Amino acid sequence: MLESLEKMLAKGMDNALLRFGLGKGYLDAGEHQKAAEHLQRCVEFDPTYSAAWKLLGKAWLGAGDNAQARSAWEQGIQAAIGHGDKQAEKEMTVFLKKLDRKT
Numbered sequence: 001m002l003e004s005l006e007k008m009l010a011k012g013m014d015n016a017l018l019r020f021g022l023g024k025g026y027l028d029a030g031e032h033q034k035a036a037e038h039l040q041r042c043v044e045f046d047p048t049y050s051a052a053w054k055l056l057g058k059a060w061l062g063a064g065d066n067a068q069a070r071s072a073w074e075q076g077i078q079a080a081i082g083h084g085d086k087q088a089e090k091e092m093t094v095f096l097k098k099l100d101r102k103t
Contacts (some may be wrong), residue, residue, distance in 0.1 A: 001025055016045035020052050027055055032062035043075075050080035050088040057095060070099055 002025040008018060023039035026032075039056035043049055053076025060068035073092040080089035 016042045027059050032059045035059035048079050050076050050085045054092055
């Protein structure tokens with residue numbers, strides 16, 4: 001799946017959904033830095049995409065950057081509130097609390 005998405009990107013297709021797919025694929029593969037790059041582009045395309053913010057935080061956490069993870073989840077919570085996405089808001093709030101316990 002990642003290969004076909006990368007081909008689409010190479011052909012000039014670039015949008016939030018494509019970047020979300022790439023980010024999720026790389027996150028699932030354990031390639032946190034690559035996932036973060038694609039998910040960052042995703043939220044640049046669509047700052048209201050709360051699911052992308054949630055995964056971006058996970059990617060940064062996996063890459064060992066707690067400050068970036070915190071920032072992504074804080075922005076994601078704001079996006080979720082603006083969207084009325086209660087589930088994403090709750091999940092990211094829990095992620096932040098877990099992060100606070102780590103630090």
